[in-house]
Amino acid sequence: MSDTSALYHDLVHSRRSVRKYDHTVPFDHDAVARALTLATLSPNSSNMQLWEFHRVISDDKRQLLAEYCMGQNAAKTANELVAFVVTPYKWQSRAQLNASQVRQAFTGRDDATAKRALKYYEKLIPFVYRNDRFGLLGVARKILTFCLGLKKPMVREVSKADLRVCLHKSSSLAAMTFMTAMRAEGYDTCPMEGFDSVRAKQLLGLPHDAEITMIISCGTRSDDGIYSERHRVDADDVIFNH
Ligand SMILES: Cc1cc2nc3c(=O)[nH]c(=O)nc-3n(C[C@H](O)[C@H](O)[C@H](O)COP(=O)(O)O)c2cc1C
Structure with a gap:
């Protein structure tokens, strides 16, 4: 294994969905900016880049958005929340x-x-x-x-529905680049689709036709921030050679 692939292997293994962040550790919001800049380099359908990344940093807005994320710990304890949004219009x-x-x-x-x-x-x-x-x-x-x-x-x-899928695919790839980049910065994330999209869009000032792919919380994992061992089905169940 080359040094680069060993590094990437470690990154992928160490990324977990973190549900509780440690606020005693200082958080560098510039790391989010850097990770988002990398996310914009993600592959995307026809290079249309029909995505936006909405950062929620201020305490009051973050707390409100965490409430709209159904009060999940992963959102409530985060240092920053980032909404990945698609903009078909x-x-x-x-x-x-x-x-x-x-x-x-x-x-x-x-x-x-x-x-x-x-x-x-x-x-x-x-x-x-x-x-x-x-x-x-x-x-x-x-x-x-x-x-x-x-x-x-x-x-x-x-179809119109197919186009929505297409845009969310690209936005999800950007989300993955972002989460990996955040891990490379030494931080943790949790992707969330459990949120009230109507209220979240209102808070972010998004137009009716915008859609939120997911909201990603960011911070540093606390000791009890990962809820369980990682489980995956056997590779044989999901990888097929033709
Ligand atoms: C599209 C998507 C939506 C998710 N939504 C939530 C969520 O709302 N709340 C949550 O705690 N985790 C959420 N997760 C995290 C998954 O539960 C997690 O990725 C999965 O259990 C595997 O764990 P790992 O990420 O630590 O490997 C979501 C993940 C994805 C990809």
Whole structure:
């Protein structure tokens, strides 16, 4: 094992979901900023970066958000809470940004690769990301891809609901990068989906169409901060070779 893989192995093994943090240990909020900067480098669907990271640091807001996290210890005892949020309504500006970056990268080139890349952000992305309130466009896309899929391989996940899954996948990857980076900084985290999303969104001033993927608490584990041994099913039950 190389030094790097040994280091990563230790990081993954030492990350646990911590439910109780020790406030006698000083907490460096800059570590959160650094870890979030790394999180922005996470892979994400079509590089649309339809995510936001909302830090809750002040005592009063943190306590309120902890209450909205159903009063979980992991939230109540944290030094900081970070909400990982998806922002589907920003798709147009992100598609334009990607298209202009493609244009810049391919300046002076008029080849098939350049054309394909531009078409991706100017035609395909709008086709898949545009949605109406009731998801009817998505249903139409679903029917279309079903028909086209009878003849050739097709991406089938094109409904409004599929898009939500797509955005939460990317946001979750950022969350994982963040938690690993926090561990590398010597701190602990706990990802939480047990929260009142309506109240949490209100507190963070998020628009109706934003969704919180998870809220991650941060701090230093207390001696009794990990509730049990780590249990996982056998690798044979989840890893399959084809
Ligand atoms: C999407 C997601 C949501 C979770 N929500 C909560 C939660 O609300 N409260 C909590 O205490 N732990 C929560 N967890 C932590 C899991 O319980 C924990 O990851 C699992 O038991 C494995 O333990 P480990 O993280 O220490 O390896 C969540 C984890 C994930 C990935």
